[in-house]
Amino acid sequence: MKEEKSKKILLAHGSGGQLMHDLIKNTILPKFNNLSLNKLSDSALLDFKGEELAFTTDSFVVSPLFFRGGDIGKLAVCGSVNDLVVAGSQPLYLSLALIIEEGLDYSLLEKVVDSIAQSCRNSGVKVVTGDIKVVEKGACDKLFINTSGIGRVIRNLEIKNIRVKDKVIITGRIAEHGLSILSQRNGIDFGVNIKSDCQSLEGLLLPLLNKCKAIKFMRDPTRGGLATTLNEIAQTSGLGIVIDETSVPISSRVRAACELLGIDPLYIANEGKAIMVVEPAAAENIVNRLRQQRLGRYAGIIGSITREPKAAVVLNTGVGTSRILDMLISESLPRIC
Amino acid sequence: MKEEKSKKILLAHGSGGQLMHDLIKNTILPKFNNLSLNKLSDSALLDFKGEELAFTTDSFVVSPLFFRGGDIGKLAVCGSVNDLVVAGSQPLYLSLALIIEEGLDYSLLEKVVDSIAQSCRNSGVKVVTGDIKVVEKGACDKLFINTSGIGRVIRNLEIKNIRVKDKVIITGRIAEHGLSILSQRNGIDFGVNIKSDCQSLEGLLLPLLNKCKAIKFMRDPTRGGLATTLNEIAQTSGLGIVIDETSVPISSRVRAACELLGIDPLYIANEGKAIMVVEPAAAENIVNRLRQQRLGRYAGIIGSITREPKAAVVLNTGVGTSRILDMLISESLPRIC
Numbered sequence: 001m002k003e004e005k006s007k008k009i010l011l012a013h014g015s016g017g018q019l020m021h022d023l024i025k026n027t028i029l030p031k032f033n034n035l036s037l038n039k040l041s042d043s044a045l046l047d048f049k050g051e052e053l054a055f056t057t058d059s060f061v062v063s064p065l066f067f068r069g070g071d072i073g074k075l076a077v078c079g080s081v082n083d084l085v086v087a088g089s090q091p092l093y094l095s096l097a098l099i100i101e102e103g104l105d106y107s108l109l110e111k112v113v114d115s116i117a118q119s120c121r122n123s124g125v126k127v128v129t130g131d132i133k134v135v136e137k138g139a140c141d142k143l144f145i146n147t148s149g150i151g152r153v154i155r156n157l158e159i160k161n162i163r164v165k166d167k168v169i170i171t172g173r174i175a176e177h178g179l180s181i182l183s184q185r186n187g188i189d190f191g192v193n194i195k196s197d198c199q200s201l202e203g204l205l206l207p208l209l210n211k212c213k214a215i216k217f218m219r220d221p222t223r224g225g226l227a228t229t230l231n232e233i234a235q236t237s238g239l240g241i242v243i244d245e246t247s248v249p250i251s252s253r254v255r256a257a258c259e260l261l262g263i264d265p266l267y268i269a270n271e272g273k274a275i276m277v278v279e280p281a282a283a284e285n286i287v288n289r290l291r292q293q294r295l296g297r298y299a300g301i302i303g304s305i306t307r308e309p310k311a312a313v314v315l316n317t318g319v320g321t322s323r324i325l326d327m328l329i330s331e332s333l334p335r336i337c
Numbered sequence: 338m339k340e341e342k343s344k345k346i347l348l349a350h351g352s353g354g355q356l357m358h359d360l361i362k363n364t365i366l367p368k369f370n371n372l373s374l375n376k377l378s379d380s381a382l383l384d385f386k387g388e389e390l391a392f393t394t395d396s397f398v399v400s401p402l403f404f405r406g407g408d409i410g411k412l413a414v415c416g417s418v419n420d421l422v423v424a425g426s427q428p429l430y431l432s433l434a435l436i437i438e439e440g441l442d443y444s445l446l447e448k449v450v451d452s453i454a455q456s457c458r459n460s461g462v463k464v465v466t467g468d469i470k471v472v473e474k475g476a477c478d479k480l481f482i483n484t485s486g487i488g489r490v491i492r493n494l495e496i497k498n499i500r501v502k503d504k505v506i507i508t509g510r511i512a513e514h515g516l517s518i519l520s521q522r523n524g525i526d527f528g529v530n531i532k533s534d535c536q537s538l539e540g541l542l543l544p545l546l547n548k549c550k551a552i553k554f555m556r557d558p559t560r561g562g563l564a565t566t567l568n569e570i571a572q573t574s575g576l577g578i579v580i581d582e583t584s585v586p587i588s589s590r591v592r593a594a595c596e597l598l599g600i601d602p603l604y605i606a607n608e609g610k611a612i613m614v615v616e617p618a619a620a621e622n623i624v625n626r627l628r629q630q631r632l633g634r635y636a637g638i639i640g641s642i643t644r645e646p647k648a649a650v651v652l653n654t655g656v657g658t659s660r661i662l663d664m665l666i667s668e669s670l671p672r673i674c
Contacts, residue, residue, distance in 0.1 A: 007443035014437065014471025023469065027447055031454040036430075036465035044465035046430055049388045049489065057432030057485055058468045061476070093373075093383055095394030095485050099436075100351065106344035110364055117368040128373040128381035131395045132360065134351025135672055139398070139478040148394055148432045148485035152386065335472055 016223025016269075017328030021232075040236070042219060043087035045153060052153035054089035056080055059146045063335045065112065068180050069196030070271070072145055073115035075337060078271060079222070080149035081123045081200040086218040086274050088209060089151030091123060091202060097131040097146040104142055112143065123200040125149070155209055161216045162237045166305040167283035169276040171204065171290055172197065172298045173249045174226050175265035177272070179257055181336045190257040199272030204295045212289075214282030218274050222337060224328040227266040229275055230313045231327040241313045243303035243325065266315075267328045269336045277305065353560025353606075354665030358569075377573070379556060380424035382490060389490035391426035393417055396483045400672045402449065405517050406533030407608070409482055410452035412674060415608060416559070417486035418460045418537040423555040423611050425546060426488030428460060428539060434468040434483040441479055449480065460537040462486070492546055498553045499574045503642040504620035506613040508541060508627055509534065509635045510586045511563050512602035514609070516594055518673045527594040536609030541632045549626075551619030555611050559674060561665040564603040566612055567650045568664040578650045580640035580662065603652075604665045606673045614642065 012019040029038055036044040043056035060076045070078075077094065084091040096116065100109065120127055180196040182188070201220070209215055221229035226248070234241045250265055258265045272295065278286050283301050290296030306314075313325040349356040366375055373381040380393035397413045407415075414431065421428040433453065437446065457464055517533040520526070538557070546552055558566035563585070571578045587602055595602045609632065615623050620638050627633030643651075650662040 009437050009439060009441040009443060009446060009471055011439050011471050011473060014469055020469060024467075027443075028450055028467070031450050032457070032464050034463050034465065036463070037467065044430070046465060046487075048385055048390060048429075048487070051386045051388065053385060053390075053487075055430060055432060055466050055487060057434045057466055057483065059434040059436050059470050059481075059483060061436060061470045061472050063476075092385075093381070093392060095381075095392060097394045097396040097483050097485075099396050099398060099481060100346050102346060102348050104346040106346060106364075109346060113365055113368050120369070126371050126373070127369050128371065128383060129392050129394055130361075130365070130374065132351055132357060133396050133398045133672075133674075134346060134348050135398050135478065136348060138475070139400075139672070140481070141472065141476040144396075144436060144477070144481070146394065146396060146434050146483035146485075148434075148483075150383075150385070150390075150392060150487065335470075335476070337470075 011334045012330050015328055017228055041087060042083035043089065043151065045087065054084050054087045054151035054153050056083040057146065057148040058083065059144060060337055061144050061335050062181065062337050063141060064184055065143055067184050067196055068193055070198035071112060071115050072143060073112040074119045075198050075271060076145040076147045077116055077119035077123060078198050078200040079337065080147040081125060081202060082220045084149050084151035085201050085205050086220050088155040088157040089153045090206060091125045091149055091151045093128045093150040094120065094125050095129045095148045096127045099133045099135060099140055099144040101140045101142050102134055102137050119200065123202055154206065157217050159217050159233065159236050162239060162277050162305055164239065164305055164307050165280050166216060166277050167280050167301050168241060168303040169278060169283060169287060169299060170226065170249060170302050171274045171296050173251050174270055174273060175250060175254050175258065175268035177270050178268035178333055178336050179254055182333055190253065192253040194254060194257060197270055197272035199295055201272065201274055204290065204293050205274060208286065208289055212282065212286060214279035214286065215276055217277040220274050221270050223269050225267040225269055227325045228328045234313050235311045238311050240306035240309045241303055242306050242316060243313060244316050246318045247300055247302045249298040249300050266325065271337065348671045349667050352665055354565055378424060379420035380426065380488065382424065391421050391424045391488035391490050393420040394483065394485040395420065396481060397674055398481050398672050399518065399674050400478060401521055402480055404521050404533055405530055407535035408449060408452050409480060410449040411456045412535050412608060413482040413484040414453055414456035414460060415535050415537040416674065417484040418462060418539060419557045421486050421488035422539050422542050423557050425492040425494040426490045427543060428462045428486055428488045430465045430487040431457065431462050432466045432485045433464045436477055436481040437469065437471045438477045438479050439471055439474050460539055494554050496554050496570065496573050499576060499614050499642055501576065501642050501644050502617050503553060503614050504617050504638050505578060505640040506615060506620060506624060506636060507563065507586060507639050508611045508633050510588050511607055511610060512587060512591050512595065512605035514607050515605035515670055515673050516591055519670055527590065529590040531591060531594060534607055534609035536632055538609065538611055541627065541630050542611060545623065545626055549619065549623060551616035551623065552613055554614040557611050558607050560606050562604040562606055564662045565665045571650050572648045575648050577643035577646045578640055579643050579653060580650060581653050583655045584637055584639045586635040586637050603662065608674065
């Protein structure tokens with residue numbers, strides 16, 4: 001008990017991985033004990049006067065503020081929009097709360113706000129309420145943003161609908177966001193400029209969702225990467241997931257950069273991708289439809305839902321072996337979002 | 338134009354006062370240009386499938402994290418709850434986003450989460466969705482919290498309903514929150530322990546709102562204090578407000594502390610008070626009803642709506658003079674909330 005008291009919060013508690021899940025499950029959920037929060041989904045699905053509403057929140061602390069393919073403003077809008085979309089809802093309204101470090105260039109703030117406004121127009125959402133706090137120099141690093149979002153639920157995508165033999169789809173190439181941040185932050189040049197995949201997914205996913213009842217569940221693999229999000233799905237459903245490593249879409253330059261750095265792309269964050277769990281008979285058709293769109297052109301089936309191992313993910317590797325694919329344990333890369 | 342580019346964000350841009358209003362009006366609103374945001378109210382009032390929904394957001398960066406009368410967790414819940422309540426809505430759902438500095442004591446985080454949970458139970462709201470980010474040491478000061486809230490609109494309290502001769506009520510004694518923070522942060526002992534008024538107001542205000550159609554508008558005078566919030570009401574309505582200084586409820590120890598420090602309690606933040614604008618004939622009755630409750634026991638009529646001066650606030654002082662009461666201009670006290 002004494003030992004417990006002297007514990008400190010580590011960077012890994014914010015990684016999206018195992019330690020964060022432990023913190024949430026052991027320390028936060030029991031204090032609130034309500035069903036919506038317990039589901040730990042990207043958005044809470046709530047009753048509002050008999051209508052179903054999706055509600056989500058995310059804070060963004062990414063460093064640097066501007067990166068190849070985006071900036072903290074675009075990331076904040078896309079992040080909340082995508083959390084609503086993968087929950088099966090049409091994003092309607094966003095809140096925008098800024099925490100600004102004293103001394104920040106006014107023009108930089110304007111650039112970020114421009115980017116937020118542009119991203120909102122692109123996604124068809126409105127910033128309807130906001131807040132600004134300014135803290136003294138050294139009390140925060142330049143700029144943090146929180147966006148919370150409200151969506152209108154189109155389809156109830158419940159993890160409990162997932163069945164053995166369902167197919168797992170990823171809508172595009174993985175690991176681009178995290179790698180873009182890592183390379184810029186550390187001044188590593190891979191010879192090629194890896195660009196974040198930061199994009200909002202309403203245009204890709206909502207028309208499909210409207211047409212296609214075979215889509216059972218979606219989630220966006222952000223912090224902790226594809227491996228961690230697949231583990232969340234496996235743990236919550238109690239089922240297994242078998243992933244075929246060679247089917248996971250990844251660009252040759254991302255693969256090369258990951259090999260160079262000795263990091264696994266399956267644990268690197270994405271900010272414009274979704275995992276979909278779909279009925280087996282419809283999987284090919286859904287992939288074909290995704291591929292007709294620019295954001296879905298590298299979509300593919302990467303695996304299946306299985307009865308065993310329960311609540312775990314198995315990776316069939318390119319060299320013919322199999323291994324359990326764990327959640328992210330340690331933090332490789334703080335402040336990627 | 339060049340000069341504009343080199344401008345820096347100042348602490349005063351987050352004060353709730355004139356500079357913050359300028360920043361919002363000149364730099365933020367034009368980029369979004371939507372009616373809900375333009376109203377700059379505590380909560381946006383939105384259509385959700387034909388039903389009216391209130392939506393609000395606030396980040397909390399208060400230092401110290403624990404203060405007499407509350408802590409950052411209680412403050413975050415009360416802040417968002419009160420923003421929903423003064424917008425005429427019943428608070429239903431909260432989001433909770435934590436930005437934590439690496440190395441924070443786990444037990445301190447637990448204390449804050451306990452306080453959030455307790456405050457939610459007190460106010461009858463549920464935390465339904467959340468987010469955790471951990472940043473490296475030095476990238477934020479201990480702990481920042483964002484809460485966004487959704488409420489069900491009970492009564493449409495629109496500023497355009499305010500008329501000349503309406504009465505202005507404050508629900509209790511002013512300046513206690515800001516002064517509590519100031520005294521603890523600077524280790525100033527006023528001989529008496531001034532306690533923050535941090536409280537949620539749903540229990541005081543919602544039953545009244547249900548019963549009493551004479552309530553036209555409410556707002557909670559947080560950052561920038563009573564004077565700044567009255568100016569917001571005057572500017573938005575285009576009407577004048579005349580305040581009688583001697584009617585403003587304030588405890589003798591707060592008054593003494595303010596005199597000692599040479600600061601004006603009218604500009605000090607409150608976190609458990611509301612300004613109400615009500616029909617003149619009902620004002621006494623409303624004050625009497627407020628006074629029957631513990632949180633409203635010092636409620637009083639402090640002034641009236643006038644035709645002149647347009648969009649400004651006049652203070653009739655205790656010594657028989659009158660002066661224009663401006664918005665807060667410079668920041669006297671950063672990170673009070």
